[in-house]
Amino acid sequence: MEQAPEHDSAQSGPGGHLLSQLVAHLREHRTRLQEEWSQRIQQTHLLTAMTPQEMAAETTSVYDNYVEVLETGNVEALQHYAKDLSERIIPRGVETHEVVGIVLLLRDVLARSLFEKYQRDFSMLNEVLDAYEPAANRIANTVAVSFVDERERVIRQQQDAIRELSTPVLPVRERLLILPIIGVLDSERARQLTEQLLSGIRKHRAKVVVIDITGSPDVDESVANHLVQTVDASRLMGASVIITGLSPKIAQTLVTIGVDLSKMNTIGDLQGGLEEAERLLGYTVTRKEVSTSS
Amino acid sequence: MSATERSGDAPGHTADDVADLIPMVRRIVYSRVGSHPSAEDLVQETLTRVLSAASTVEPGMLEPYAIVTARNVVSSLWRDIDRKNRNQHRLVDLSAPEPPEKQVVLEEEQSAMAAALARLDERERRALLDHEVDGADTHALAARHGTTAGAVAAQLNRTRARLRVEYLLAIEHVDPPTDRCRPVLIALSSGDQRRQREVQAAQHLLECEPCARLSQPLLERGQQRNDCLRIPVSSDADIVSARRAARELATRLAFGATDLTVIATAVSEVCRNIVRFAGSGEVVVELLEAPTRGIQIVARDGGPGITDVDRALGDGFSTYGGLGLGLPGVRRLMDEFAIASEPGHGTTVTMTKWEGTDHERPT
Amino acid sequence: MNGGPALVSIMRQGSTLIASVHTALNDSELVRFEHDLVDQIGEHRSRGVIIDVAALDVIDSFAALTLRRIADMARLRGAQTVLVGIQPEVAFTMVRLGMGTGAVPTALDLEEGLALLAEQGSHHPRPDEPEA
Numbered sequence: 001m002e003q004a005p006e007h008d009s010a011q012s013g014p015g016g017h018l019l020s021q022l023v024a025h026l027r028e029h030r031t032r033l034q035e036e037w038s039q040r041i042q043q044t045h046l047l048t049a050m051t052p053q054e055m056a057a058e059t060t061s062v063y064d065n066y067v068e069v070l071e072t073g074n075v076e077a078l079q080h081y082a083k084d085l086s087e088r089i090i091p092r093g094v095e096t097h098e099v100v101g102i103v104l105l106l107r108d109v110l111a112r113s114l115f116e117k118y119q120r121d122f123s124m125l126n127e128v129l130d131a132y133e134p135a136a137n138r139i140a141n142t143v144a145v146s147f148v149d150e151r152e153r154v155i156r157q158q159q160d161a162i163r164e165l166s167t168p169v170l171p172v173r174e175r176l177l178i179l180p181i182i183g184v185l186d187s188e189r190a191r192q193l194t195e196q197l198l199s200g201i202r203k204h205r206a207k208v209v210v211i212d213i214t215g216s217p218d219v220d221e222s223v224a225n226h227l228v229q230t231v232d233a234s235r236l237m238g239a240s241v242i243i244t245g246l247s248p249k250i251a252q253t254l255v256t257i258g259v260d261l262s263k264m265n266t267i268g269d270l271q272g273g274l275e276e277a278e279r280l281l282g283y284t285v286t287r288k289e290v291s292t293s294s
Numbered sequence: 295m296s297a298t299e300r301s302g303d304a305p306g307h308t309a310d311d312v313a314d315l316i317p318m319v320r321r322i323v324y325s326r327v328g329s330h331p332s333a334e335d336l337v338q339e340t341l342t343r344v345l346s347a348a349s350t351v352e353p354g355m356l357e358p359y360a361i362v363t364a365r366n367v368v369s370s371l372w373r374d375i376d377r378k379n380r381n382q383h384r385l386v387d388l389s390a391p392e393p394p395e396k397q398v399v400l401e402e403e404q405s406a407m408a409a410a411l412a413r414l415d416e417r418e419r420r421a422l423l424d425h426e427v428d429g430a431d432t433h434a435l436a437a438r439h440g441t442t443a444g445a446v447a448a449q450l451n452r453t454r455a456r457l458r459v460e461y462l463l464a465i466e467h468v469d470p471p472t473d474r475c476r477p478v479l480i481a482l483s484s485g486d487q488r489r490q491r492e493v494q495a496a497q498h499l500l501e502c503e504p505c506a507r508l509s510q511p512l513l514e515r516g517q518q519r520n521d522c523l524r525i526p527v528s529s530d531a532d533i534v535s536a537r538r539a540a541r542e543l544a545t546r547l548a549f550g551a552t553d554l555t556v557i558a559t560a561v562s563e564v565c566r567n568i569v570r571f572a573g574s575g576e577v578v579v580e581l582l583e584a585p586t587r588g589i590q591i592v593a594r595d596g597g598p599g600i601t602d603v604d605r606a607l608g609d610g611f612s613t614y615g616g617l618g619l620g621l622p623g624v625r626r627l628m629d630e631f632a633i634a635s636e637p638g639h640g641t642t643v644t645m646t647k648w649e650g651t652d653h654e655r656p657t
Numbered sequence: 658m659n660g661g662p663a664l665v666s667i668m669r670q671g672s673t674l675i676a677s678v679h680t681a682l683n684d685s686e687l688v689r690f691e692h693d694l695v696d697q698i699g700e701h702r703s704r705g706v707i708i709d710v711a712a713l714d715v716i717d718s719f720a721a722l723t724l725r726r727i728a729d730m731a732r733l734r735g736a737q738t739v740l741v742g743i744q745p746e747v748a749f750t751m752v753r754l755g756m757g758t759g760a761v762p763t764a765l766d767l768e769e770g771l772a773l774l775a776e777q778g779s780h781h782p783r784p785d786e787p788e789a
């Protein structure tokens with residue numbers, strides 16, 4: 001990195017030299033700058049979910065990581081720290097703007113101290129800022145990206161958990177799934193139910209599915225429609241569906257939307273449904289034995 | 295606040311979103327230039343730029359976008375004006391939302407453009423110049439190269455993406471420091487997010503200053519153009535290309551596997567109608583940001599049209615091969631569906647799927 | 658058109674033909690597949706046909722009708738068809754679109770398809786058995 005031309009890039013040789021000067025400056029005034037930064041954070045009411053002790057510990061770590069990135073240009077350690085920090089603070093409701101905010105505050109506190117240090121040498125100030133700013137922006141970006149990634153991951157995880165809770169697909173025995181539907185079934189839940197059931201059929205290689213809707217008092221026409229489509233789609237994947245616990249009200253809705261109930265395998269209660277399922281599975285096995293031994 | 299009102303119709307971010315950024319932008323600018331007389335101008339300039347790009351910036355990215363913009367605006371004050379400024383100006387020109395592809399190709403500085411063109415391979419260069427300069431349309435090019443119009447359009451898009459990158463490198467006199475640079479820049483230029491993930495573009499931008507600098511105009515362009523795809527449809531093979539392209543575009547939103555299949559299937563059906571009844575036409579697939587995120591598909595043809603639209607939408611209407619399930623089926627698949635047809639003048643089907651909803655139609 | 662990787666393969670196992678679709682097919686390719694398969698059913702006097710469509714990411718009205726037509730033609734030639742490998746999202750989309758498989762039986766995958774043919778007694782899965 002020797003061939004750097006006059007005024008071309010802040011990243012070339014002189015920039016590197018300036019950065020190390022800058023890092024020395026930031027190390028030297030660490031206590032004061034960190035204190036100033038903490039005050040700014042408090043003034044702007046960021047990270048109010050954290051105690052002062054936690055705050056002190058985290059700001060120290062962020063500060064040191066920050067200076068380290070400036071020194072080495074390597075964001076890896078900072079990424080790890082940012083991910084780890086995000087993991088700890090996301091469950092406490094810390095928002096993206098707070099995390100980005102505190103990093104930007106640090107950037108500005110440090111920039112100000114550079115102004116103070118070099119204010120009498122304007123061209124030097126320009127050079128220092130040219131070296132500092134790309135690195136500082138990179139750091140802000142790294143932290144923001146890590147936080148947002150982590151947040152999305154947590155949200156996805158929570159959504160998955162909720163989805164599994166609300167529509168559990170239970171493999172009771174080989175080739176047999178039970179899908180108990182409890183509570184009100186709206187369009188969104190119906191859609192999730194379908195996706196879970198169909199992928200469950202493939203995953204467990206199910207041949208028979210019992211959908212028990214005893215726990216669901218009523219459904220509207222669109223959900224009833226969805227239910228019928230789910231039964232048909234299951235068939236396309238080679239699984240038979242038995243519906244148990246059909247209330248007279250839901251049966252009425254199904255008839256209203258034009259479903260031929262005689263073509264649906266409906267059984268009064270779950271117990272009966274399971275017996276029918278066993279019969280279907282057993283029947284399959286018997287026939288198979290007959291045909292292979294003949 | 296007249297500047298903020300102007301973007302009231304921006305689909306992605308509202309004027310309020312931008313207004314929320316004012317304190318932050320002001321802080322960034324003032325911390326850098328202190329009480330410099332032009333500080334407030336710089337704030338305004340930053341906000342104006344953010345506003346003009348607000349509709350194309352991805353949700354959640356407005357803040358980082360504003361930070362980078364503010365930083366660039368400020369640095370343009372600090373830096374030497376001469377060469378930097380001149381190129382900065384060109385970069386801004388390049389990134390302005392108005393000039394379409396052709397202007398980029400035809401108007402930019404010739405030597406940089408020549409250098410960029412020289413880096414394309416002969417076939418790519420030929421096809422692009424035939425299309426942009428000589429005005430050969432995608433059908434003609436397809437015939438000439440023994441392929442389909444859809445494939446030509448896709449290839450042209452990739453070539454343009456490369457050309458933009460090579461042009462920027464040439465005009466900025468940048469020699470990419472790593473061999474990851476070009477793939478990253480091209481992925482950004484084409485707006486292909488899957489490719490961007492594959493080459494870990496975001497990571498690279500954090501680590502590579504030249505790419506970070508060059509990427510801004512590319513990002514603005516890429517997002518501008520690539521939220522929308524126009525696919526000519528005139529053959530069986532185009533039906534498959536069109537549904538693939540639509541599915542791929544849809545993966546940028548949070549559609550689940552079922553919705554992606556639903557979208558691809560609906561596109562397949564409307565494209566088949568074009569090929570069977572009109573011979574040729576086009577499909578425009580566009581990502582929507584408002585009122586919520588979704589995907590809109592417009593299928594147009596100049597064919598004979600449908601005399602009785604209501605009948606065509608009733609189950610059992612059969613126009614070819616005893617089928618009669620095409621349009622009513624598609625209507626059930628999508629959240630919104632409209633058809634306009636004028637006998638003798640063609641048919642336009644407009645349909646939309648919203649992200650994360652299931653507005654099921656009663657049958 | 659030939660020379661690239663095969664879009665479809667048709668294998669014979671005893672009196673059963675196993676047709677696997679390897680990639681998305683456009684309409685003309687589907688029609689060619691239909692003709693090839695129906696020809697082979699006649700040629701080999703097959704008793705069972707399994708069509709594996711696991712590789713199809715879209716089964717639209719044309720594809721669904723073509724598959725049904727193959728099954729109809731096969732039946733006229735004395736063969737029972739089973740459709741296997743329909744993906745979950747594809748299954749649901751077909752139903753929403755209003756396209757089932759008609760009277761064509763379906764099974765989860767090849768193994769289940771063979772078992773189903775065996776159950777229906779129209780087929781002997783072991784290749785060493787004499788053909789009917």
Ligand SMILES: [Zn+2]
Pocket residue numbers: 470471472474475476498502504505
């Ligand atoms: Zn690079």
